[in-house]
Amino acid sequence: MTTVVLGGGYAGIMAANRLAARGAPVQLVTTRPWFVERIRLHTVASGARVDARVPLDELLDERVELTLGTAVRAGSDVLELESGGDVPFETLVLAVGSGASPAPDATWRSGGAWGSGAAMSPRAFRVTEEDDAARLRAELEARPDARVTVVGAGLTGIELAGALTAAGRSVRLVSAHEPRRAATKAHLAELARRGVTIETGVHLDVEHLEDTHDEVLVDATGLLVPPLAHESGLPTDEHGRLIVDETLSVPGHPRILGAGDAVLVRDPRARHLRAACATALPMGAHAADVILARADGQDPAPFDLGYLMQCVDLGNGRGHVQLVRPDDSERAIALTGRAGGLLKETVCRLTLQWMARAGRYSWPAGPAVAAAPALAR
Ligand SMILES: Cc1cc2nc3c(=O)[nH]c(=O)nc-3n(C[C@H](O)[C@H](O)[C@H](O)COP(=O)(O)OP(=O)(O)OC[C@H]3O[C@@H](n4cnc5c(N)ncnc54)[C@H](O)[C@@H]3O)c2cc1C
Structure with missing residues (x-):
């Protein structure tokens, strides 16, 4: 059997491509035959771009087996699809992201004069998916x-x-x-x-x-995690995020790992993490490394990520690239205006290259919080 990666977003494609690049059998289950560059969806909404799609065959390692489908439940060794089929797994990487629509409730209605079937209020549109x-x-x-x-x-x-x-x-x-x-x-x-x-x-x-x-x-008040982990009886926080430990593994479910926006890492090293593709990419790569280490009989390393910058597109070719410390706190340096816009665009393009060349992807180490408990003892 093989590793199954659920979700063809930043984390999922990175994990699948890295496993394939290192010779491990891997199957990606995802809803659509294209990757969505969610970091560009505001420009789709504004009309500046037609869409934010990249065909999966341009991005996915050819050794990754692709299955199109929507998972409705993750069991202990099988993924259940909406279509009725089952996908067995030895190891599962859950990477379903945060593009869920709010669940229907008393204040929610689909369609109507304001046209949105996926809004938190009857009137509000969203840009998250x-x-x-x-x-x-x-x-x-x-x-x-x-x-x-x-x-x-x-x-x-x-x-x-x-x-x-x-x-x-x-x-x-x-x-x-x-x-x-x-x-x-x-x-x-x-x-x-x-x-x-x-x-x-x-x-x-x-x-x-x-x-x-x-x-x-x-x-634009927040991102919503799909209910899949919660509905599968896996441990989740109050936002429905899958709880994982420092090796991105689900406590009590050693064959299931998580990566990306849909995950909460319960570890002091992860307190500074934010929902971002800048987090999802290294998490996906690390999930792959954990699986590979275990296959080699080695103890996996804990997930450790430090940030370098926060890049924001302000429109009209202008941007703001704020340099940050590994713990995401701001440094006194930022690149703004057209130079900031150019760097932001370069980083957006690089994300695709990083995923395509996942075997070589690396990321900066996190803040030195891991040493704190040892010193206190
Ligand atoms: C407008 C906008 C701008 C942003 N700009 C930035 C930015 O500049 N920088 C930055 O770092 N972050 C940015 N983000 C955040 C970033 O897009 C997310 O953090 C990132 O997409 C998370 O990656 P992921 O792999 O966890 O999830 P996603 O990229 O959302 O991928 C999840 C995948 O799982 C699939 N999936 C979900 N449920 C199922 C299921 N049940 N069965 C099968 N497949 C399923 C989805 O179809 C999707 O392919 C932005 C977000 C938005 C909305």
């Missing part, structure tokens, strides 16, 4: 004069506001929180200079806003 971005773009095209209110000034909301203002839209960016990081303050100042109305410290109750036809509402 390719279908969400396409729906938002269609709505914007249908209502060219409507103002766009983006709720949430995290990086998704900021990048979307930048792309929309570059596309000539009137944009309001609303955040319940005041920005704390210097880089976020700089992003908001740049957007304000370009005409975006910024409202911070304002809690907008998106579920109870009046319907107005001169406004399109976008919910």
